[in-house]
Amino acid sequence: MGRAPCCDKEGLKRGPWTPEEDDILVDFIKKHGHGSWRSLPKQAGLLRCGKSCRLRWTNYLRPDIKRGPFTEDEEKTIIQLHGIIGNRWASIAAQLPGRTDNEIKNFWNTHLKKRLVKMGLDPKTHSPASPFSALPTASASAAADPSSFPSTRHMAQWESARLEAEARLSRESMLFSFCNNEDYPQPSDPSDKPGVDVFLRIWNSEIGESFRSKKGAFVKVETEESPEPASPASSSSKHGSTVTATTTPNAPVFSTVGCEDFECKSSVSGGMMKMVIGGGSDSSCSNELEDSSETSLHLLLNFNGDDEMSGFFAEDAW
DNA sequence: AAGGCGTACAACCGCGTATGA
DNA sequence: GTCATACGCGGTTGTACGCCT
Structure with a gap:
C-alpha cells in the first residue's frame, strides 16, 4: 500500500x-x-x-498539558507501566493526564532508563542485568536469583504495596464499575485518587483494549494473604499463570465483566484477591500474553518483606 | 573567556494501521 | 477486496543550554 x-x-x-x-x-x-x-x-x-x-x-x-517536573507518583506509574507494556508511550501517557507520549518518552530516555541501568536493571525487561553487563558489582548469583537482588526487591516491594492498596480499593470500586464497565469513571487526575485500582483502569484503557483484542488471551492474577514471601515458582498452565502477593483481609466481593468471547472475573474474599482475565481457547495466543505478564509480575512480586523500597527513589539512586 | 562535553527536549522521520472511496 | 489517504506512534536526530576544564 x-x-x-x-x-x-x-x-x-x-x-x-x-x-x-x-x-x-x-x-x-x-x-x-x-x-x-x-x-x-x-x-x-x-x-x-x-x-x-x-x-x-x-x-x-494543547491547553491541558501539564508542565513542570514529573512527580514521584508519575515516575512510579511510568516505571510500573513500562515494566508491563514496554515502550508503548501513548498507552502510558493515557494513564498520566496532562503528559504527552513524547514527554514521557524523553523523560524515560534521559532519566528513568539511566536510573534503572545504574541500579543494574535491564531497562527493557526491568530484570537484573546479566553479570556481563554494565554493572560491575552485580554478582553472578544475584543475577541468577532476582529475589536476592536488592534493587529488584525495591521495585517488588513497592509493587506489592500498590497491590495491597489496590486490592483494598477494589472492594469499593468493582461492584459499581464492573456493572457499568462501558462508562467506568476515569479519574481526571489520578493523583487525586492515589491507589485507584490499576487493574480496573488498565482494563478500561488502551492497555485493556490490547488485552481484549487478543482473543484467547488468558491472564490470571491471584493474591492471597500470607506472611511468607511469594513463591518464585508460581504455577503456570495452558490457562494462564498465577502470581501471589500479600494483601489484607477483605470482605467478600465478586464481580464479572465480559464480552462475547472474553471475560474478566475478580473477587476479593477473606484476604484473597483473585482477578482472572480470560477467554477463547487458542493456547498459542495465551502463551504470548503469559510471557510478558508473567515475567514482569514474577519479577516484581518475588521479594522478601524487608523495607528497602525507599532506596529506589532515594537521591543516590539517580 | 573559550572550547569541549553531556544533557534535555523539541521536532522530524518512517512505519503501521484505520478509514473511506 | 483493493487502493489511496490520513493519522498516530515509536525511534531517532538536531540543537539549545549548562557545566566543567
Whole structure:
C-alpha cells in the first residue's frame, strides 16, 4: 500500500516553531478545531506541514498539558507501566493526564532508563542485568536469583504495596464499575485518587483494549494473604499463570465483566484477591500474553518483606 | 573567556494501521 | 477486496543550554 507523503516539502518551514506560529495555530484551533491536519496549515496560513502542526499542538500547545517536573507518583506509574507494556508511550501517557507520549518518552530516555541501568536493571525487561553487563558489582548469583537482588526487591516491594492498596480499593470500586464497565469513571487526575485500582483502569484503557483484542488471551492474577514471601515458582498452565502477593483481609466481593468471547472475573474474599482475565481457547495466543505478564509480575512480586523500597527513589539512586 | 562535553527536549522521520472511496 | 489517504506512534536526530576544564 502506497503511503502518501507527509506533506509537500517545498516551501514549507521546518525546525523550531516561533511564538507567532504558535499563536496562529492556537487561534485557528480554538476557532475551528483542528479538523483535518493535512488541510489545517493551508487554512490557518502556516507554512508547515500538517504533521508538524499536529505534533506541535499535541506535544506543546494543547491547553491541558501539564508542565513542570514529573512527580514521584508519575515516575512510579511510568516505571510500573513500562515494566508491563514496554515502550508503548501513548498507552502510558493515557494513564498520566496532562503528559504527552513524547514527554514521557524523553523523560524515560534521559532519566528513568539511566536510573534503572545504574541500579543494574535491564531497562527493557526491568530484570537484573546479566553479570556481563554494565554493572560491575552485580554478582553472578544475584543475577541468577532476582529475589536476592536488592534493587529488584525495591521495585517488588513497592509493587506489592500498590497491590495491597489496590486490592483494598477494589472492594469499593468493582461492584459499581464492573456493572457499568462501558462508562467506568476515569479519574481526571489520578493523583487525586492515589491507589485507584490499576487493574480496573488498565482494563478500561488502551492497555485493556490490547488485552481484549487478543482473543484467547488468558491472564490470571491471584493474591492471597500470607506472611511468607511469594513463591518464585508460581504455577503456570495452558490457562494462564498465577502470581501471589500479600494483601489484607477483605470482605467478600465478586464481580464479572465480559464480552462475547472474553471475560474478566475478580473477587476479593477473606484476604484473597483473585482477578482472572480470560477467554477463547487458542493456547498459542495465551502463551504470548503469559510471557510478558508473567515475567514482569514474577519479577516484581518475588521479594522478601524487608523495607528497602525507599532506596529506589532515594537521591543516590539517580 | 573559550572550547569541549553531556544533557534535555523539541521536532522530524518512517512505519503501521484505520478509514473511506 | 483493493487502493489511496490520513493519522498516530515509536525511534531517532538536531540543537539549545549548562557545566566543567
